Every structure is written in C-alpha cells, then in structure tokens.
Amino acid sequence: MDEGYSWLRLLIDSSFASRLLVDRAANIIFANRAAETLFGYGPDELTGKPIDVLFASPQDRDLAVPRRYFPGRRIRGDHEEIRGCTKQGRELILRIGTSPIETVAASYLSVTIFDITQYKQTERELLFKGRQLEEAKRRVSKFALLAANDLRERLQRIGASVSEAKSALAAGDMVAAAAANDRVLDSTSNAQRLVDALLEYSLQASAIxxxxxxxxxxxxxxxxxxxxxxxxxxxxxxxxxxxxxxxxxxxxxxxxxxxxxxxxxxxxxxxxxxxxxxxxxxxxxxxxxxxxxxxxxxxxxxxxxxxxxxxxxxxxxxxxxxxxxxxxxxxxxxxxxxxxxxxxxxxxxxxxxxxxxxx
Structure with missing residues (x-):
C-alpha cells in the first residue's frame, strides 16, 4: 500500500456520509462505519469485496461506477434511478458521488453514497396523489356538465308546470291545477336530489x-x-x-x-x-x-x-x-x-x- 493510504483512510473514516475508497479494479479498499451500517455489514467486512456487491444489478453498478473508465468528479442518481442492495437483500435507492484521488503510487476513487429511498418514495406518492387529484377534477367536471343539463331540464319542467297551474287556476280547473302542482313538487324534489348528488360526488371524487x-x-x-x-x-x-x-x-x-x-x-x-x-x-x-x-x-x-x-x-x-x-x-x-x-x-x-x- 502506498504512503498516502493512512491519510486516505482517515479522510474516508472521518466522513459522516457513507463513503468508500475503491481501487482501479473497483475493489473496496476501505469502507467507513456509515457505509457498513447502511448496507448491513460488520466492521471491515466490505474490505476486499468488489463494489458490485452494493448494487442490485450490473446495470445499477455501471450507472454509479462505470466499468469502461475511471469516472471523474460527478454525482449520479438525480435523473436516473440507481438501486443498491444490502447484505440482507433489501433494495435501496441511491445517489452516488465519485471523486478520483491520485497519489504518487496509485489512483483511487472516493465513492460517497446517499440513501434517498424515503425521499423517492415520498416523491412518487406525491406524484401519484397529484394524478389522482387531476383525475378527480376531470370526473367532477364531467359529472357537473351532465348534472347541469339534467338540472336545466328539470327547471324547465318546473316552469312549464307552474304555467299550467296558473292557467288551470285562472280557468277554475282545480283538478288540473292540483296535478300541475304535484308535477312541480316532483320536479323540485328530483332537482334537489340531483344537486345533493353532485355535492356528494364532488366530495367523494376528490378523496385519496x-x-x-x-x-x-x-x-x-x-x-x-x-x-x-x-x-x-x-x-x-x-x-x-x-x-x-x-x-x-x-x-x-x-x-x-x-x-x-x-x-x-x-x-x-x-x-x-x-x-x-x-x-x-x-x-x-x-x-x-x-x-x-x-x-x-x-x-x-x-x-x-x-x-x-x-x-x-x-x-x-x-x-x-x-x-x-x-x-x-x-x-x-x-x-x-x-x-x-x-x-x-x-x-x-x-x-x-x-x-x-x-x-
């Protein structure tokens, strides 16, 4: 091991974030305690293992640390999903930062790992609820249009029945007036039910x-x-x-x-x-x-x-x-x-x- 290794180990170990030191062959030289805890490993258990063990698939590994070349200083996982895997098999969603370190004797890669699983889950739930709310608005708008047409028809019936009742009363035809009045009451009751249904539908449709x-x-x-x-x-x-x-x-x-x-x-x-x-x-x-x-x-x-x-x-x-x-x-x-x-x-x-x- 080159003369700068002790200093590099101190740099990795003192980080609050989960951090690894990786060699050119993508083998883990050292992982700090935060990284061991994140992935469910004991002290020094990750030392010597290929970095592949921390990822759910080769594709995820290549997104984070490409095999074809030594990556430069960058952060991945903001615009693509990188899935990690703990020793116990639990999947994580990761944000990975890499930074090359050159010494006289060798080249290393500092890999900083952030667990953003909860953040991504919350983001998905918010997007999902947003889509539900948009769909609820669409359903309410559609139902309101249909209800408005039906309500207009019922109001027209009420108006016509009121006119018939007035004409019957003017002519002294109490039987026809009573029948027209019954139609007014019936149409009014139907209109009220329709309005109540619209209000109830609006409340129910917006529920998550x-x-x-x-x-x-x-x-x-x-x-x-x-x-x-x-x-x-x-x-x-x-x-x-x-x-x-x-x-x-x-x-x-x-x-x-x-x-x-x-x-x-x-x-x-x-x-x-x-x-x-x-x-x-x-x-x-x-x-x-x-x-x-x-x-x-x-x-x-x-x-x-x-x-x-x-x-x-x-x-x-x-x-x-x-x-x-x-x-x-x-x-x-x-x-x-x-x-x-x-x-x-x-x-x-x-x-x-x-x-x-x-x-």
Missing part, C-alpha cells in the same frame, strides 16, 4: 384512495352489524353468502360506504322479497369478482328478482352518486337490475385493481 387487501366476507359482516337495528325494525333478514376466502383490493372505509348505500337502497326498493342476499362469485371471463345485493325470494312477472328494476336504475342515476364515484376510483362498475341470482345491484370488481402504493 388508501388501498389494502380486505377480506370481503368480514367487511360485509361489519356493514350488516351497523345496519342490524334498521333491518330488525323492518323485519328484514339479510344473508351474507360471500365465500370466506375472497379478498379484494380496496379502500376499506369507501367500500363499507358503498356496500351500506347499496344495501339501504335495496331495502327501500324491495317489493315482495322477504330478505336480502349479499353474494359474491368469481367471474372467470372478466377475471374478477361479482358482488351482488338483492332479493332473497323471487317475485313474479316484472318483479322476478323481488325489486323494482326501474326504481333501482333511477336511484343509481340520481341517488347513489357516492357509489358511482367509489366504483370509478377503484376501476369497478356498478349496475342495477342484475340477474335474479345476483339481486338488485351488482358490482364488478377486477382482480387486478389499482396499485397498493404509488408506482
């Missing part, structure tokens, strides 16, 4: 997903427990037939809100159903799960699933804005008037849903 794997049957039981008093007063039995092994990727509070809204709506729409069944089946064709909420006993004729299908569709369009928003955010679809074996509402849940964390 907190995805996790949840056991479907357990979450259904939790929702039913919160509704037990309501269903008991109504004399209604709700049966959970969801298989115990099914799991889905979802935001748990949002999923519970969706299921509660659908169950409560199904309760209000039931005509001759003695109860409600909540079921879930695997859909191999769509590579997903079908979640159904509907009547326990089939009726006859148009009510063959124990529900008023037209009423379910109307509620889905006007009164279940939160349900639609939650489905859109998760990449699911919700339909009304589903087949008898599924019930009044059906939610299609793909197996490959949104990522659990920011990409």
């Amino acid at each position: 997903l907190n995805l996790e794997f949840i056991h479907l049957r357990s979450e259904v039981d939790s929702v039913l427990n919160t509704l037990s008093e309501t269903t008991g007063d109504a004399g209604l039995k709700i049966e959970n037939t969801v298989p115990a092994d099914l799991r889905i990727k979802a935001d748990k509070p949002m999923f519970m809100r969706l299921l509660r809204d659908l169950v409560e709506t199904s309760m209000s729409l039931r005509r001759n159903a003695s109860g409600i069944i909540i079921s879930a089946t695997r859909n191999k064709e769509k590579n997903g799960i079908l979640l159904g909420i509907g009547g326990k006993e089939a009726g006859r004729g148009e009510d063959n699933n124990g529900f008023r299908e037209a009423g379910a569709r109307m509620r889905l369009e006007e009164g279940l804005a939160a349900v639609k928003s939650i489905c859109e955010q998760h990449g699911w679809t919700v339909e009304a008037g589903a087949p008898p074996e599924q019930g009044g509402f059906q939610v299609s849940i793909p197996v490959n849903g949104p990522p659990l964390a920011a990409p």
